[in-house]
Amino acid sequence: xxxxxxxAQTYFRALEARDWTALAELLTDDVVYEMPQSRERINGRDRxxxxxxxxxxxxxxxxxxxxxQDNCAAAWIDARVGDEHQDAIVWLDVDDTGRITRVTDFxxxxxxxxxxxxxxxxxx
Amino acid sequence: xxxxxxxAQTYFRALEARDWTALAELLTDDVVYEMPQSRERINGRDRxxxxxxxxxxxxxxxxxxxxxQDNCAAAWIDARVGDEHQDAIVWLDVDDTGRITRVTDFxxxxxxxxxxxxxxxxxx
Numbered sequence: 320x321x322x323x324x325x326x327a328q329t330y331f332r333a334l335e336a337r338d339w340t341a342l343a344e345l346l347t348d349d350v351v352y353e354m355p356q357s358r359e360r361i362n363g364r365d366r367x368x369x370x371x372x373x374x375x376x377x378x379x380x381x382x383x384x385x386x387x388q389d390n391c392a393a394a395w396i397d398a399r400v401g402d403e404h405q406d407a408i409v410w411l412d413v414d415d416t417g418r419i420t421r422v423t424d425f426x427x428x429x430x431x432x433x434x435x436x437x438x439x440x441x442x443x
Numbered sequence: 444x445x446x447x448x449x450x451a452q453t454y455f456r457a458l459e460a461r462d463w464t465a466l467a468e469l470l471t472d473d474v475v476y477e478m479p480q481s482r483e484r485i486n487g488r489d490r491x492x493x494x495x496x497x498x499x500x501x502x503x504x505x506x507x508x509x510x511x512q513d514n515c516a517a518a519w520i521d522a523r524v525g526d527e528h529q530d531a532i533v534w535l536d537v538d539d540t541g542r543i544t545r546v547t548d549f550x551x552x553x554x555x556x557x558x559x560x561x562x563x564x565x566x567x
Contacts, residue, residue, distance in 0.1 A: 324512065355530055357556040359564040366563045373560070384534070386512040388448065393510050393517030395534065406479055408532045408549060410508070410519065425532060427551035432481040436497070439490045440483040 323413045324387035327394055330411065330419060335380045339368055347418045354424050367422075376400040380407075390414065398426075447511035447537050451518055454535065454543060459504045463492055471542045478548050491546075500524040504531075514538065522550075 326345060333341040343364060352361040352370070361367050383395040383406075396407040405426060412421040432440065450469060457465040467488060476485040476494070485491050507519040507530075520531040529550060536545040556564065 353567075354556075356551050356553050358553075358567050359556050359560075360567050361563050362565070370560060370563045373563075375559070384515065384517075386510050386515050386517050388510040388512055391508065391510050393508075393519075393532075395517075406549065408517075408551075425530065425549065425551045427480050427532075427549045428554075429480050429482075430552075432478075432483050435499070436483075436494060439485050439494045439497075441486070443477070443482050443484050 321390055321413050321415055321417050323390060323392045323411070324385060326413050326417055326419065327385045327387055327392035327411050328382065331380055331382050331394065331396065334371065337372075339372065342371070343368055345419050347414065347420050350419055350421065352422045352424070354426070356426060445514055445537050445539055445541050447514060447516045447535070448509060450537050450541055450543065451509045451511055451516040451535050452506065455504055455506050455518065455520065458495065461496075463496065466495070467492060469543050471538065471544050474543055474545065476546045476548070478550070480550060 330345055333345065346364045346367065348364050349362070350364050350367055352367045361370055377400060379399045381397040383397050385392055385394045390413045392411045394409045396409060398405045398407050408425040410423040411419055414420050454469050457469065470488045470491065472488050474488050474491055476491045485494055501524060503523045505521040507521050509516055509518045514537045516535045518533045518535070520533060522529045522531050532549040534547040535543055538544050
């Protein structure tokens, strides 16, 4: 059985280490990367590696959680650039040979609470 | 072993059906609901039920994916209000009796792609 949890852990370790060789080995040739919020798609390993290599800023990724079941994993990531922090959620699809076929990234931005629910909520 | 996948499926079915009795049965008394983007927290089942009962709009939730491992599940949800669609990502923590102890919701909003990567991306 595919070790989807282990593959996901290795994926984020390779990204954080900028270990492009290790990252390339995890990806299928025709891996698809999607960001549904901006409806952007990157096709193929070469372009996806380049996207990460060119990504601006001294970014750092730390895994908060990964859950994996069968050939899919979901990861909750703590992403930092300098003092700025953002959560990211990443979905990974893995094939039966243990390579990643699809990466889907969500980058939720912070917002102020809407009015009308402050009788139920506290801020933290 | 706790059927975390099944509990997660039942949770979204109960929400979509506005079946507050079924939803209440899934939650611990002291369930914690958090929205990290707005840093809002709701403490306890009663308040959390009321939050859902009062939530404005004719909202509908459809599960796109759920992955579960041990006592944690991650769900990718298609949320609709009228013609408006938004993806949501929900993390659920379940205790050994099969009740949900924590719900963490992310509601990523759409945005325009930043400049500088259009040589690698296509829009969809």
